[in-house]
Amino acid sequence: MTSSTAPSRNGTPDRDDLRRSVTRDNEGYDAARRATMWNANVPARFPDAIVHARSIDDVVAAVRAAKAAGRRIGVRSGGHGWSGNHVRDGGVLLDMSGLTDVTIDKAAMTATAGPGVGGSDLLKTLMKEGLFFPVGHCRGVALGGYLLQGGFGWNSRMVGPACENVTAIDYVDADGDLRHASETENEEMLWAARGSGPGFFGIVVRFHLRLHRRPAFIGTWAVQYPAERLEDLVRWMDAIGPDVPPQVELQFIVSRNPSFPPPIRRATRRSPVRIELLAPVMAESRSAAKAATAFLATRPKGARVRTPLLPMPMGAMFSGVMQHYPSATNWETDNLWTHASPDELLPHLLHVAATMPPPPAHMLWLNWAPPPTRPDMAFTVEDLTYLAFYGGWKDPTDAAGTTAWSRETVAAMQSLSSGVQFADDPGRPARAVSEPAQVRLEALRAQHDTDGRFHRWIGST
């Protein structure tokens, strides 16, 4: 067994310089409040105090103090929730980014990790041992929020959403007691932790994870199309989607700043809209990867640039994705799961391409095509295709055309939506778990958080 404290690059600037506890009347309160979010579009909500936990004992003490004072608690780990669900008016904001312990049992193919561990950091450590876990696609996304909400990670079509690979949790309950939940102990809390995301009613201080073997081949294949090919692509994706092998995360991104091919000059609001068709692949060998991507030969004609299937270091895979998510940017996101037909989707998507805001705004089409069954867990809403709209702006003059873009686009598609992902939390009322799962969650919350110590998901209030 190996043990380490992972170097966390989880989006908390100058964490060590922050005071352990900051209250509203302290100088630096607002900087500390803002620093809890990766999204620069910080909501105008103001907790009374921000407490930085460095240990499980700190978490226990913070919950007991909040209980004694009758205060509610918001929790953050990496601050990558788009809506700032953890930033609430009044009460305590408990920052878990300091809990970054990792242990790895290579023989048992298991690990434990604190909620503040950055997924990319964990993966780097695991890959050195020949191991793998489906962490999120961007650097900085911490395990805390990521694992609770589902976790659509690298190779997740193959090994399941990350929460499916959580075997147990250690958590602090609403009374400030440290507990363990597994399939044989406090089972209902493990069920809830696997998918309730920002609606979880406890504080996870340690995740127990099932690991996988590092895929022998990791690489990608990419093609760029002009916007005029969008209709052909949508019809093709719809036709092949259910049959795409699970080793392939087929997706396309519509934007004015494609990451492929690597840009020669900076994209501007006048840059043309392009479509990147990307096929990251993780397989047991290069020949298996080639076989899994053979269907790409049927892709629509009219591509401008393309690469062959190339092996790629994980670092380069992360960097490619990060090009679409610059930091210090204001973001408004919205999303939908759908199995709607191309004829139903196309009027909306053609409008999206025609009215694409300036970079880094973009739209993602992810082919998900889930298996027919999953283990019993709160994670219950998914569909054939995932569509997400990321409205991002740095320049205030771009705000007017971008702030409402994702929300209005998804509102117009409501009749085609089978629900939303917590991952791209739109912070509005929406169905992110099935109705039966929601009923079960409410009953569990009533039992485990009788005083309403923990906030509900902001979209449910």
Ligand SMILES: Cc1cc2nc3c(=O)[nH]c(=O)nc-3n(C[C@H](O)[C@H](O)[C@H](O)COP(=O)(O)OP(=O)(O)OC[C@H]3O[C@@H](n4cnc5c(N)ncnc54)[C@H](O)[C@@H]3O)c2cc1C
């Ligand atoms: C640039 C970017 C890229 C992303 N890429 C992906 C991706 O590839 N796949 C994917 O699935 N998601 C992705 N996400 C979404 C991300 O996984 C979620 O927003 C997730 O909630 C982030 O976790 P966090 O701990 O960093 O966020 P936080 O904002 O800290 O937490 C989000 C919410 O989770 C809850 N929470 C967090 N920690 C705890 C805890 N220890 N105990 C109890 N509750 C807790 C709280 O309710 C909190 O409001 C991405 C987000 C961004 C900004």
